[in-house]
Amino acid sequence: MNSEGRAVFCFTHDLRVADNAALCRALSQEDSLACVYCFDPRWLQPNRYQLSPLGQHRYQFLYACLSELDWHLRQYGHSLSVYMMSPIEMYWRLYCDSDVRRVYGSINAGVDEQRDWQWLRGLDGMTVTQVHTHTLFSAQQLPFSVEGVSDELVASHQASSLANLPKTFSAFRRRVDDAGIPIHAPLGEPEDWPLTNIASSWPLDARGVDSLPIPETEGEPLFHGGSAAGLAHIHHYFSGDWASCYKETRNALDEPLHSTRFSPWLAAGAVSPHRIWHLLKHYENTHGANESTEWIAVELLWREYFQWYAHKQGVRMFAPRGLTGRLPGSFYPERFQRWCHGNTPYPIVNACMHQLQTTGYLSNRGRQIVASCCIHELGLDWRYGAAWFEQQLVDYDVASNWGNWQYIAGVGANPRGAHHFDLQKQADLYDPRGIYTAAWNGHMGVDQLDAVDAADWPVMPER
Numbered sequence: 001m002n003s004e005g006r007a008v009f010c011f012t013h014d015l016r017v018a019d020n021a022a023l024c025r026a027l028s029q030e031d032s033l034a035c036v037y038c039f040d041p042r043w044l045q046p047n048r049y050q051l052s053p054l055g056q057h058r059y060q061f062l063y064a065c066l067s068e069l070d071w072h073l074r075q076y077g078h079s080l081s082v083y084m085m086s087p088i089e090m091y092w093r094l095y096c097d098s099d100v101r102r103v104y105g106s107i108n109a110g111v112d113e114q115r116d117w118q119w120l121r122g123l124d125g126m127t128v129t130q131v132h133t134h135t136l137f138s139a140q141q142l143p144f145s146v147e148g149v150s151d152e153l154v155a156s157h158q159a160s161s162l163a164n165l166p167k168t169f170s171a172f173r174r175r176v177d178d179a180g181i182p183i184h185a186p187l188g189e190p191e192d193w194p195l196t197n198i199a200s201s202w203p204l205d206a207r208g209v210d211s212l213p214i215p216e217t218e219g220e221p222l223f224h225g226g227s228a229a230g231l232a233h234i235h236h237y238f239s240g241d242w243a244s245c246y247k248e249t250r251n252a253l254d255e256p257l258h259s260t261r262f263s264p265w266l267a268a269g270a271v272s273p274h275r276i277w278h279l280l281k282h283y284e285n286t287h288g289a290n291e292s293t294e295w296i297a298v299e300l301l302w303r304e305y306f307q308w309y310a311h312k313q314g315v316r317m318f319a320p321r322g323l324t325g326r327l328p329g330s331f332y333p334e335r336f337q338r339w340c341h342g343n344t345p346y347p348i349v350n351a352c353m354h355q356l357q358t359t360g361y362l363s364n365r366g367r368q369i370v371a372s373c374c375i376h377e378l379g380l381d382w383r384y385g386a387a388w389f390e391q392q393l394v395d396y397d398v399a400s401n402w403g404n405w406q407y408i409a410g411v412g413a414n415p416r417g418a419h420h421f422d423l424q425k426q427a428d429l430y431d432p433r434g435i436y437t438a439a440w441n442g443h444m445g446v447d448q449l450d451a452v453d454a455a456d457w458p459v460m461p462e463r
Helices: 021-030 054-076 087-097 111-121 149-156 169-179 227-239 242-249 263-268 271-286 291-318 333-340 347-358 365-375 384-392 398-409 422-431 435-439
Strands: 006-011 032-038 080-083 102-107 128-132
Touching: 006 021, 006 422, 021 102, 021 128, 032 087, 054 080, 054 227, 054 263, 087 102, 087 111, 111 128, 111 291, 169 291, 227 242, 227 263, 227 271, 242 271, 242 291, 271 291, 291 398, 333 347, 333 384, 347 365, 347 384, 347 422, 347 435, 365 384, 365 398, 365 422, 384 398
Parallel strands: 006 032, 006 102, 032 080, 102 128
Antiparallel strands: none
């Protein structure tokens, strides 16, 4: 056990107690510990795209996750201290005012988060320990990592440690399958907790979860935050035969159990990918494996690929030209607003965007349809679409979101270039009777896309 200075565990996108390897590491090495969470006020302020990164649907989900996590910690004599400030400010205060010299946490794929952790490592006498909790594999398990790679190298964003990451998902999947990498069983809840919750004696103005602003949303949320709600949903999904039909039903636009809908809890870290993987394997052992159950595993591997892709690419995940050097699209404010609010000449797109704004969720097929429209029909900079998804989606994950948008735009991990969908064909295939479009008011759009021309002169309506 360490005796010099104090130790904290910083929760980020790992909002769970069970199967949290980073938390277990901290508990095994410390005899006193505080659990903290940084709620950055900038999440609610306009960013470079003039959008606040944290929308109401995800905030409501996050609030529920934090509330449950705090309740869970209290069962062990601890609590969750929430600091409403930037991560750098929180770390600096912990360092200067509270004598914190050891910080534990999970490895993040986001560039901003990695920079914050790297800044923390630079403080004199500070020890930072991070562990992978958001992925199926660790850096050491990957068959294409360079020799000597460690969690610390990946956490400090040394992209050279992943220099051999395949450029496409297909190649990634083949390498992983050929290597036969074991996926460890999920860990239980930690049994040995420090008796001392040092946060209670800190001079800092530590707040409880209930001090955060109450989320303001209309109606019942589509997803309830927290590990208990996530596990209940996952167990319910595997209790029927939906998993055995997944490949045939996954493209449905608005059927709750035609896709897994595990993503909100995975993104927040309320449920680990290891747990879902092993519940899937248990289902296969009891009900039999088929192409559909295999496809669920493939989707989990897609998510895995984008996590490591984000680690390798760093800031290039957000570059307009991505990895290709080509620049698709520009920014047209009127078109962007029409797209965001479902007021385009394309009913299927309007319906999808109305559902997204109302519920914070959109099927994978719906996401592909509206992203293709944003980039190709409307000629918009793909990054604005990705930023809108970041604000609106309850299941926003930095790696999956920006990686998928790059893929559709043809500036990322897509060997065939951009994906341009025929919108009418998509409607005919996935909404042939127009039920979905009608339910989400898809026909309440405009016939003409632009009200002004390139010189800002009014455009006469088409007759």
